[in-house]
Amino acid sequence: MDNYLKMQIPSLGKNESFARSVVAAFALDCEPTVEEINDLKTAISEAVTNAVVHAYGDNTEGVIDISATIVGRSITVTVADYGCGIENVDVAREPFYTTKQDEERSGMGFTIMETFMDEMQVVSKVGGGTTVTMKKVFK
Amino acid sequence: MNLKYLYRGNNLLISLCGEIDEFSSRTLRGELDRLIDDTKPLKSVTIDLKAVSFVDSTGLGLIIGRYKKLRAQGAELTLSNVPANIDKVFKTSGVYNIAPKID
Numbered sequence: 523m524d525n526y527l528k529m530q531i532p533s534l535g536k537n538e539s540f541a542r543s544v545v546a547a548f549a550l551d552c553e554p555t556v557e558e559i560n561d562l563k564t565a566i567s568e569a570v571t572n573a574v575v576h577a578y579g580d581n582t583e584g585v586i587d588i589s590a591t592i593v594g595r596s597i598t599v600t601v602a603d604y605g606c607g608i609e610n611v612d613v614a615r616e617p618f619y620t621t622k623q624d625e626e627r628s629g630m631g632f633t634i635m636e637t638f639m640d641e642m643q644v645v646s647k648v649g650g651g652t653t654v655t656m657k658k659v660f661k
Numbered sequence: 662m663n664l665k666y667l668y669r670g671n672n673l674l675i676s677l678c679g680e681i682d683e684f685s686s687r688t689l690r691g692e693l694d695r696l697i698d699d700t701k702p703l704k705s706v707t708i709d710l711k712a713v714s715f716v717d718s719t720g721l722g723l724i725i726g727r728y729k730k731l732r733a734q735g736a737e738l739t740l741s742n743v744p745a746n747i748d749k750v751f752k753t754s755g756v757y758n759i760a761p762k763i764d
Contacts, residue, residue, distance in 0.1 A: 535683055535684035535687065536684050538682050538683055538684050539680060539682060539684065542715075556746075557745070557746070557749075560715075560746035560749075561749075563715065564715075564717050564746075564750060567682055567715075567717040568717055568718055571682065571683045571717065571718075571719060574683065575683060617754075625722075626690070626722040626723065626725065626726035627718075627719070627722050628718045628719070628721035628722040628725060628754060629718075630718040630721055630753070630754045631717075631718045633753065633754075634717065634718050634750065634753060634754075637753050638749075638753075
């Protein structure tokens with residue numbers, strides 16, 4: 523049976539681990555392989571980390587909405603924030619691009635999301651926030 | 662995140678246990694740097710990931726940062742016992758070009 527999940531969390535660092543664990547547990551219904559579940563966890567972690575670190579920065583009260591929908595053997599996950607937004611999404615998606623070089627960021631977040639999921643879409647508005655939608659089809 | 666280390670023959674072997682994400686990196690970065698700064702002489706550092714269950718791109722940043730720090734003092738960084746899920750993250754990012762895997 524198809525299924526859905528909706529949750530809202532504040533932009534606290536400790537919620538990165540919580541969010542990826544919840545979505546991974548939700549996806550277990552599709553009986554994914556260990557590799558597939560790890561791919562999903564890593565991609566979710568990247569999206570939520572972006573919201574915590576880049577969208578909200580020092581603000582730990584920013585709102586992050588996460589939803590996931592299972593249809594058949596595929597899961598679509600949306601991670602939305604209402605933070606600073608991304609000026610140029612195409613540039614931000616390039617490997618090794620980071621706005622925080624002094625903080626040792628690898629700039630690989632979007633590349634990992636793209637590589638580990640089957641589809642990824644980023645919609646962002648400066649001052650309005652960013653929504654990342656990712657889909658994975660379990661084999 | 663737990664950390665154990667063994668210093669032998671100018672090599673520092675650091676075994677990590679837990680998950681390396683943005684949140685755990687906030688404290689782990691300082692702990693690793695203190696350990697590196699306090700250990701002399703130092704020719705190489707090996708980070709053992711056998712007991713690490715998760716690494717994302719923040720973990721990559723942490724590895725790259727330690728590589729730069731060690732290179733500046735003429736020491737090498739290697740990675741050992743990399744679990745399959747973490748190996749995929751490392752291969753995607755090309756981290757083995759700077760911190761080779763030794764098994």
